[in-house]
Amino acid sequence: MNQTATKGHSKGLYVLFATEMWERFNYYGMRAILVLFMTKALLFDKAFASNLYGSYTSLVYLTPLLGGYIADRYWGNRMSIIAGGLVMAAGEFILFFCGHLYESSPQLSAFLFFSGLGFMIAGNGFFKPNISSLVGQLYPKGDRRIDAAYTIFYMGINVGGAIGPFICGLVGDTGNPADFKWAFLVAGIGMLLSVLVQKLFHHKYVLNPEGKVLGLVPKESPKIATKPFVVVGGLVLMSFLMIGLLYVDARVVSYLTYLLIAAVLFIAFVIFSDKALNGIEKQRIGVIFITAFFVIFFWSAFEQAGASLTFFAEEQTQRDMGFFVIPASFFQSLNSIFVIAFAPLFAWLWLRLGKRDPGSPTKMAIGLALLALGYLWIAFGVKNVQPGIKVSMIWLTGMYLLHTWGELCLSPIGLSLVNKLAPFKFASLLMAVWFLANAAANKLAGVLSALYPEAGKTTSFLGYQMHDMHDFFMLFVFMAGIASLLLFFLTKRLQYMMHQDQ
Numbered sequence: 001m002n003q004t005a006t007k008g009h010s011k012g013l014y015v016l017f018a019t020e021m022w023e024r025f026n027y028y029g030m031r032a033i034l035v036l037f038m039t040k041a042l043l044f045d046k047a048f049a050s051n052l053y054g055s056y057t058s059l060v061y062l063t064p065l066l067g068g069y070i071a072d073r074y075w076g077n078r079m080s081i082i083a084g085g086l087v088m089a090a091g092e093f094i095l096f097f098c099g100h101l102y103e104s105s106p107q108l109s110a111f112l113f114f115s116g117l118g119f120m121i122a123g124n125g126f127f128k129p130n131i132s133s134l135v136g137q138l139y140p141k142g143d144r145r146i147d148a149a150y151t152i153f154y155m156g157i158n159v160g161g162a163i164g165p166f167i168c169g170l171v172g173d174t175g176n177p178a179d180f181k182w183a184f185l186v187a188g189i190g191m192l193l194s195v196l197v198q199k200l201f202h203h204k205y206v207l208n209p210e211g212k213v214l215g216l217v218p219k220e221s222p223k224i225a226t227k228p229f230v231v232v233g234g235l236v237l238m239s240f241l242m243i244g245l246l247y248v249d250a251r252v253v254s255y256l257t258y259l260l261i262a263a264v265l266f267i268a269f270v271i272f273s274d275k276a277l278n279g280i281e282k283q284r285i286g287v288i289f290i291t292a293f294f295v296i297f298f299w300s301a302f303e304q305a306g307a308s309l310t311f312f313a314e315e316q317t318q319r320d321m322g323f324f325v326i327p328a329s330f331f332q333s334l335n336s337i338f339v340i341a342f343a344p345l346f347a348w349l350w351l352r353l354g355k356r357d358p359g360s361p362t363k364m365a366i367g368l369a370l371l372a373l374g375y376l377w378i379a380f381g382v383k384n385v386q387p388g389i390k391v392s393m394i395w396l397t398g399m400y401l402l403h404t405w406g407e408l409c410l411s412p413i414g415l416s417l418v419n420k421l422a423p424f425k426f427a428s429l430l431m432a433v434w435f436l437a438n439a440a441a442n443k444l445a446g447v448l449s450a451l452y453p454e455a456g457k458t459t460s461f462l463g464y465q466m467h468d469m470h471d472f473f474m475l476f477v478f479m480a481g482i483a484s485l486l487l488f489f490l491t492k493r494l495q496y497m498m499h500q501d502q
Helices: 009-039 044-102 106-137 145-172 178-207 228-252 256-272 280-305 308-316 326-354 362-383 393-421 425-447 467-496
Strands: 459-461 464-466
Touching: 009 044, 009 106, 009 145, 009 178, 009 308, 009 326, 044 106, 044 178, 044 228, 044 280, 044 425, 106 145, 106 228, 106 362, 145 178, 145 326, 256 280, 256 425, 280 308, 280 326, 280 362, 280 393, 280 425, 280 467, 308 326, 308 393, 308 425, 308 464, 308 467, 326 393, 362 393, 362 467, 393 425, 464 467
Parallel strands: none
Antiparallel strands: 459 464
16 A cells, blocks of 8 residues: 555645635625625626626636636745735735725725736636645645545635635625625625735645656746846736726627637647647547536536525525624625535545446536526515515525535536546647636626626516516526436436446
């Protein structure tokens, strides 16, 4: 037996765990109150706020492609994580000032709002791809502890995701719009704690099996690339670019959807025109593209959590417990709490099934079916309920539970599928396809949330009319349900195309 497999986990894992936990605290805490701040303080209408939310979260998934590239060639993981973290903290503090000025200076406040989001997007691009890539490097190749290490790391993400909306909701979502700024301040402090953990403990504990520090500047990186004026200049330039891209998509012309489609087609052309790939490799890559397409339908419905479902929690959910009114933002903690509770159970279940363990495409189809069931549950809860009448918290809670079960069938399985099927030379590019699918899904989530039917307002999507909340939730039942059935229908074919026995 490999001697290293008998030891406990690397201390570096807990440094990365804490770094990621505070960053997720920052991101999910801020996301929990974002659409409420837009509609209650900045007085954006729900449709505009939803579309802007979709553009913001979409760009959050796009920038890691650039940040990962720069880290690999010029800055290394550690410098990128710290630089990205500081830019994200700056974004939160800009939003804090925006929350101070929205009444006295609305125009300056709107400018600061777009600026804060732009900084958040840019910083995330350097932080997100670099922290998770370090986890696997802590262990020797083939070490049995790697899967468990990623599970512990995933728990870190969800501890942050559970605490963030809770704390930020407590200080910011009080019913008084003037208090939203405190949520941004608390989220910014969380981000600084993340950077502090990384700065203090990385060199001491984030080491490879030979004891060398991981994630340092690559040897072949030109010296000028790490000069302070180049790093700071690059970060400022990237942040300004993101502010511009977000503003243009929200206020001028909605181009993001077309950009994403063009990027996927370009990557597909680059990969499939490579003469060195054999037939089996091309079929495996085909599976990645097909499953990534279905993932769009999952996340576009799932990500309503930060948009339309927050409106629903605020306006149509009975949150008054007599002694305490639960802030609407608290409900965004449920997904992370359920992940922590059920992830070990799902991991045990797949192992327990042994030879009867369903293939990856089947698990992903089950995930889509559970998502559809979640929306069916809440649609039943609001059926024939008049506008303005509030329904029990059990409907929203039960929906989040079913959605989390769906996520556990689809998200880790999908990432693992890309890692298993991607040829080594295209590993990063095919992970980019996965990120692009998430970006497209988040953009679509904003578009769909904009169809939220307020009292007396009828909206429509591809000819489907929505007069009330029941009709709105049924849109996601049909969308996820049809996608699930199609994927179930394709599973045998996809299983064959994976050639996993070879």
